[in-house]
Amino acid sequence: MIQQIYPQVQHSYSYELNKDMHFAAAHFVPHEAAGKCQNIHGHTYFVNVTIGGDELDESGFLVNFQVLKKLVSGQFDHTLLNDHDQLFNEQNANDFPTTEVIARKIYELIQAHLDVLPNKPSCLQVFVRETPTSYVVYRPKQVRNHG
Template sequence: MLQQIYPSVNHSFVYELNKDLQFAAAHYIPSDLAGKCSRIHGHTYFMNVCIVGDVLDDTGFLVNFSDLKALIHDRFDHKLINEDPLFNEEQGNIFPSTEVVARTAWTIIQDYLDSLPNQPKCLQIFLRETPTSYVIYRPRIGDRS
């Protein structure tokens, strides 16, 4: 796993959990404006998920690391991301660009966190697509997309 320090978000929560994930996936951007990226190509994505909260669950976890892995790695690893139903070939705002994949991962994770009794929050998704390119998605307070 890529060892690095990720940009942090100031918050007042008691606990901050960070989980690094890695998955290999292919994608393409269905637009001629994307240049070479309009052709199918693959990446080894590195993701850091930052979750915060004040209350631990009955096992002493803010959230179980294996649940985060199942939500993201199991969904996207060794897949063509474009085939996932959360992406669309008609609307640029939901093409599987790195920005949109980061936002989508946040949505998947936050939807899961909303179902937990201790109500943790996903503050940030850091998604590295290549050794020289990454995106950070930080929703505004109250954002759901």
């Protein structure tokens, strides 16, 4: 993993967890303005997820790192992102597999998992690097402090 300083998100939680992950995947952007990106091509995506919370679970974790890796890398590694019909489609620009949308969809997957945990942590930020020179940060508008 590339050692990276990520943009910081302000919060009032006692705990902040960051998990770095990566996955290799192909995609294409189904719009004429995407230029060459309309063609199937691949990237090694580097992802950092920031999670905050005030309570640890019965194992002493805010969130289990292995679960986060399974939710992201385990689902997307060595796939064509466009084939993930439950997340991406070719009809709505908000669901095209662009880096921006990928970051938001990763947030949604992770937050859906966090919402069922008794300690109720919150996903604060998702950082997705698509190339050495291009990345996106997604932060939800409202961070839910459950404490």
